[in-house]
Amino acid sequence: MxxxxxxxxxxxxxxxAVIGIHDYFSSxxxxxxxxxxxxxxxxNPLLSEYNLPADNxxxxxxxxxxxxxxxxxxxLKEKRESSIAVGFHLLATGKIDAFISAGNxxxxxxxxxxxxxxxxxxxxxxxxxxxxxxxxxxxLLLDVGLNSDCKPEHLNQFATMGTVYAQQxxxxxQPRVALLNIGEEEGKGNLxxxxxxxxxxxxxxxxxxxxxxxxxxxxxxxxxMVCDGFTGNIILKMAESFHSITxxxxxxxxxxxxxxxxxxxxxxxxxxxxxxxxxxxISKALAFKNMILLAEKMIQTGIMDKLKTExxxx
Amino acid sequence: MxxxxxxxxxxxxxxxAVIGIHDYFSSxxxxxxxxxxxxxxxxNPLLSEYNLPADNxxxxxxxxxxxxxxxxxxxLKEKRESSIAVGFHLLATGKIDAFISAGNxxxxxxxxxxxxxxxxxxxxxxxxxxxxxxxxxxxLLLDVGLNSDCKPEHLNQFATMGTVYAQQxxxxxQPRVALLNIGEEEGKGNLxxxxxxxxxxxxxxxxxxxxxxxxxxxxxxxxxMVCDGFTGNIILKMAESFHSITxxxxxxxxxxxxxxxxxxxxxxxxxxxxxxxxxxxISKALAFKNMILLAEKMIQTGIMDKLKTExxxx
Numbered sequence: 001m002x003x004x005x006x007x008x009x010x011x012x013x014x015x016x017a018v019i020g021i022h023d024y025f026s027s028x029x030x031x032x033x034x035x036x037x038x039x040x041x042x043x044n045p046l047l048s049e050y051n052l053p054a055d056n057x058x059x060x061x062x063x064x065x066x067x068x069x070x071x072x073x074x075x076l077k078e079k080r081e082s083s084i085a086v087g088f089h090l091l092a093t094g095k096i097d098a099f100i101s102a103g104n105x106x107x108x109x110x111x112x113x114x115x116x117x118x119x120x121x122x123x124x125x126x127x128x129x130x131x132x133x134x135x136x137x138x139x140l141l142l143d144v145g146l147n148s149d150c151k152p153e154h155l156n157q158f159a160t161m162g163t164v165y166a167q168q169x170x171x172x173x174q175p176r177v178a179l180l181n182i183g184e185e186e187g188k189g190n191l192x193x194x195x196x197x198x199x200x201x202x203x204x205x206x207x208x209x210x211x212x213x214x215x216x217x218x219x220x221x222x223x224x225m226v227c228d229g230f231t232g233n234i235i236l237k238m239a240e241s242f243h244s245i246t247x248x249x250x251x252x253x254x255x256x257x258x259x260x261x262x263x264x265x266x267x268x269x270x271x272x273x274x275x276x277x278x279x280x281x282i283s284k285a286l287a288f289k290n291m292i293l294l295a296e297k298m299i300q301t302g303i304m305d306k307l308k309t310e311x312x313x314x
Numbered sequence: 315m316x317x318x319x320x321x322x323x324x325x326x327x328x329x330x331a332v333i334g335i336h337d338y339f340s341s342x343x344x345x346x347x348x349x350x351x352x353x354x355x356x357x358n359p360l361l362s363e364y365n366l367p368a369d370n371x372x373x374x375x376x377x378x379x380x381x382x383x384x385x386x387x388x389x390l391k392e393k394r395e396s397s398i399a400v401g402f403h404l405l406a407t408g409k410i411d412a413f414i415s416a417g418n419x420x421x422x423x424x425x426x427x428x429x430x431x432x433x434x435x436x437x438x439x440x441x442x443x444x445x446x447x448x449x450x451x452x453x454l455l456l457d458v459g460l461n462s463d464c465k466p467e468h469l470n471q472f473a474t475m476g477t478v479y480a481q482q483x484x485x486x487x488q489p490r491v492a493l494l495n496i497g498e499e500e501g502k503g504n505l506x507x508x509x510x511x512x513x514x515x516x517x518x519x520x521x522x523x524x525x526x527x528x529x530x531x532x533x534x535x536x537x538x539m540v541c542d543g544f545t546g547n548i549i550l551k552m553a554e555s556f557h558s559i560t561x562x563x564x565x566x567x568x569x570x571x572x573x574x575x576x577x578x579x580x581x582x583x584x585x586x587x588x589x590x591x592x593x594x595x596i597s598k599a600l601a602f603k604n605m606i607l608l609a610e611k612m613i614q615t616g617i618m619d620k621l622k623t624e625x626x627x628x
Binding site for chain 1: 448459462463494496503504505507527528529530531532533542543544547548549550551552554555556558559562563565567569
């Protein structure tokens with residue numbers, strides 16, 4: 001199993017990436033082989049300092065970096081020697097089985113959509129976020145920004161893909177799927193929600209529990225909530241802002257700590273042929289370690305094949 | 315100036331309504347004349363108990379009540395003697411100049427749209443909510459649920475109406491208007507946001523400051539944020555849920571107290587010919603008092619005429 005890691009991606013790279021890898025190697029009994037992609041001049045001293053086991057990784061020199069604020073498509077086209085471009089090349093050519101980066105999110109998305117094929121049958125790949133529920137559990141919200149305009153069929157597939165992810169990766173046997181809406185009963189909502197509800201009701205690959213409203217987002221009424229990427233992105237960013245606001249106001253509570261998204265370790269792009277994991281820009285060592293573990297799990301469970309089977313049978 | 319008040323609307327009516335009226339009469343130097351609409355058997359003992367000045371109000375008997383969970387259109391049609399139906403009749407026939415209720419929100423919206431005409435030129439009346447900013451200020455978000463599917467022209471008018479409201483009622487001289495979006499630059503967002511941006515930029519009746527994202531909702535980047543009613547309703551209900559969640563977890567902070575929407579005193583329906591104010595279901599005395607003061611201000615400032623002028627000139 002070969003996992004590629006962008007060593008230059010994120011505000012705290014490469015140092016926190018190296019510490020995360022160190023922690024991963026220290027805790028894994030049979031660790032995956034890692035391809036560390038980035039500027040070797042900057043990485044090498046850290047690899048020595050943290051004494052990473054040389055047999056367990058391959059260093060791939062990529063002299064360029066796509067910055068956080070660069071235009072994704074343009075940067076990917078022009079910076080062929082960037083860590084992200086090199087990573088996608090390795091992934092597309094089968095040298096690595098998964099690719100992880102906490103770098104430019106747009107470039108990671110563009111790379112996922114254009115270097116990789118979608119899983120057969122998938123209309124629109126999607127990205128999700130973890131939602132911390134007030135009772136201690138976590139839920140999944142998708143789409144959170146990859147698809148700002150959606151059709152009912154897209155939301156229906158997000159529900160199927162979210163279900164496979166929750167089963168395979170989060171270990172929820174029969175995840176409850178809800179439609180994010182502005183009313184409880186069937187027939188409520190905007191045109192998209194009204195047209196999506198019957199599809200979800202008929203979808204035999206999911207356990208549909210009906211509509212949830214904005215006030216239910218942090219309650220444990222569903223394990224998976226589906227919505228268009230515009231709504232989902234606004235919810236995600238509002239949720240992230242609670243963490244900053246409570247920190248800034250010095251409001252201490254365990255619940256708000258769970259809004260610290262950098263701890264969750266990144267979100268996979270669901271529906272593309274191979275595992276791609278996008279980390280938060282301020283990912284720390286724990287996030288990097290968690291992303292490697294997530295990539296490992298996605299490869300081991302063969303989640304891409306399961307997605308294909310479930311989506312094809314829709 | 316005659317203001318109608320539904321005495322049966324809300325979980326804590328009529329008691330809290332009576333206390334709110336009492337407080338209003340006690341504090342106003344030249345109070346408006348109030349039309350108190352509801353079941354006189356239930357109201358009369360409270361009016362005596364709180365010793366309301368008889369010259370300052372007219373009691374209107376309305377034996378029926380529309381419950382919180384009744385179907386709005388059906389209930390309004392069948393319960394012609396309900397306090398809400400009677401209130402809208404008084405408003406439409408000019409007996410009162412404004413109508414306030416903390417009762418069935420749907421019935422209040424249906425009544426506003428069908429008993430009253432829209433202000434000339436208004437494509438879609440709208441409802442807004444106050445957003446507590448983390449720096450102590452407040453902002454306005456609209457639409458929050460009256461229009462779940464919107465066109466760019468609608469959002470553009472919400473911006474104009476929100477601006478008039480912020481100027482006339484909230485006392486903000488040059489309110490900053492932002493488009494709620496999922497990216498900062500022009501051209502970002504879903505199709506609606508992409509098409510709305512140029513309209514807002516050209517709108518000479520507003521001070522447009524560009525896009526804001528989900529993470530900016532509680533920051534003081536704009537005084538007015540416009541979005542479709544689906545997105546706005548989800549944000550409103552999420553914000554309301556913070557208050558319940560923090561209360562339930564016993565997290566005390568002044569900032570979270572400001573998420574207690576029952577204190578704000580209700581939201582006006584903007585764009586209909588006369589002032590209609592819809593209160594929160596659990597409105598207390600302060601909310602009722604604030605709603606009377608808001609109705610008074612809306613009548614005094616002639617906000618409906620100003621809305622008409624601004625919208626017509628768009």
